[in-house]
Amino acid sequence: MAMAVTAVVVNTMGDMESWSRDMLLRLRQRRALLQNVAEAPDCAATCEAIVQFCVALSSGVFPRQTPRWWIRQWTRGTWEDLQLRDDVTDEYFRQNLRMSTAMFNQIVAACAAYMEKKVTHYRMPLPVEQLIAFALYRWASGETYESGTSAFGIGRATGLQAVHDVTSALLQAYPDAIMWPVGRRRVQILRAFREKGFPNCFGAIDCTHIYIDKPAGAPSENYYDRKQKFSVQAQVVVDLDLRILDVHVGYPGSVHDVRVLHNSLLFRRAESGELFDATPKNLPHGFVTRGYLLGDNGYPVACPWIVHPYGGINQDADEERFDTRQKVARGCVERAFGRLKCMWRLFLRTHKTNRETLPQQFVDVCTLHNILLDVGIDFDENLLWEVNANGVRRRVDLGIVGNDARGRGRCANVEGKLLGDALRDRLALM
Incomplete structure (x- = not known):
């Protein structure tokens, strides 16, 4: 298996034109050595099967099974978990943002007009959904800005500005949510x-x-x-x-x-x-x-x-x-x-x-x-x-x-x- 993986790497590196002449010479020597070893019947069959299997995986022939709630794959933070569209996402929204995915999308749509005017003020372009999700997560979890922004892949200054902008956006989007009954x-x-x-x-x-x-x-x-x-x-x-x-x-x-x-x-x-x-x-x-x-x-x-x-x-x-x-x-x-x-x-x-x-x-x-x-x-x-x-x-x-x-x-x-x-x-x- 190790030889098969090495063969794939060597073939890939051999196709790159930026390598020096000495490096290409060494690659040819290694390729020749691998060719001699791979001529053995059992070895050739095994290598061919492994290589084909790797190619099939990379091309998506074998689809990955949707993760269940008890087996969540590791990602780079809460925001990336929220972006997953599997059978656990809605429950994950309820735990972290206190609402369903559909309700979150409604809030994003209601605040979009105001927020889109503000995203140009950030150092780097960020989706409106990410900014609103961070503000909701901050209020729901009570975490500090340091830990919260880390979970969303943004800086502390961006987090502070996001909460400020989302606060204003919600007040404008839902002016009649709190009112005396009529x-x-x-x-x-x-x-x-x-x-x-x-x-x-x-x-x-x-x-x-x-x-x-x-x-x-x-x-x-x-x-x-x-x-x-x-x-x-x-x-x-x-x-x-x-x-x-x-x-x-x-x-x-x-x-x-x-x-x-x-x-x-x-x-x-x-x-x-x-x-x-x-x-x-x-x-x-x-x-x-x-x-x-x-x-x-x-x-x-x-x-x-x-x-x-x-x-x-x-x-x-x-x-x-x-x-x-x-x-x-x-x-x-x-x-x-x-x-x-x-x-x-x-x-x-x-x-x-x-x-x-x-x-x-x-x-x-x-x-x-x-x-x-x-x-x-x-x-x-x-x-x-x-x-x-x-x-x-x-x-x-x-x-x-x-x-x-x-x-x-x-x-x-x-x-x-x-x-x-x-x-x-x-x-x-x-």
Whole structure:
């Protein structure tokens, strides 16, 4: 077999015109020696069979069998694995980009126009698919730029620019993915909350902390939250289907939920009467409501359109029933955080980030969250669990830091208190 391979190499090298005269002479001598050895009947037959077999393989006569999921051939990185078109590719897309191949192609098509204008700014021409795949992989895996760019065969500077461009492209391609419900969608949301015992409820509100490394160029104490970590606040409103209706992100982690709310566009729109415009609903004691949100005890009664639990230990039966039903309905926001941050794990772990682009990136993953819900992408509940350094399995930290009103002067807003009491008494009559 070794002689046959040598013969093939010698014949190939002998055809090259660039070799020197001495080299060609030595090749002729080796060829003559091989010819004498190959004249033996057994040897000639064996060599001929091996040579023909090698030629057949190289010409594609014997097709390579498609690799199965348990036998993936080694390639030069994640990007090359994603380009393979075999029976494992779609599952590989789901593991690394959180979506199917078809969904990825739709996103590429939606972002293509914007991205094609940007690829000319890169040092070397790169396909739009590769740039978008890298940004999705970065958000999904939470890997550093160094390891992520290595898996995609690009430089760190290219990776940084790719994430920036894809962030802008997604915001332009899907401007209505996150919006306040209207039309049929609003009717479905109001009906779902009414069945939970909360008529004219539009959603649930809460904040989550996005953990970051100690920020540079800013007072670090502002970003130091109650869990002794550096973080940025993200306020989100969701419905019972876990769809995100509104998002406001960017405030330092030490800021209270109420302050984040008061400085958000959601607050200004709600106070102007733009958001809660459902058909008036009559409640006990003559109270009428056109809409509100469910929140935790971090939101005091000062806001008349956020209903929070009574809390405390000296509750009567009606208050206890109300708190239980309110907590169950409000649980949708925690489940939404679980799906969102566990699928896009960059925002689950502490990581280095650009504070100027972090809000846009988080809005992007919220946009992807809604898109994947619409197309029915399943969520693996195992992502909610992890094994710590001691080998103990526990739920991941979703960054939901409970804020209470102790020491903050709970404001006795009459309208907000009447709304909570009216809903409590309505539940007692059901």
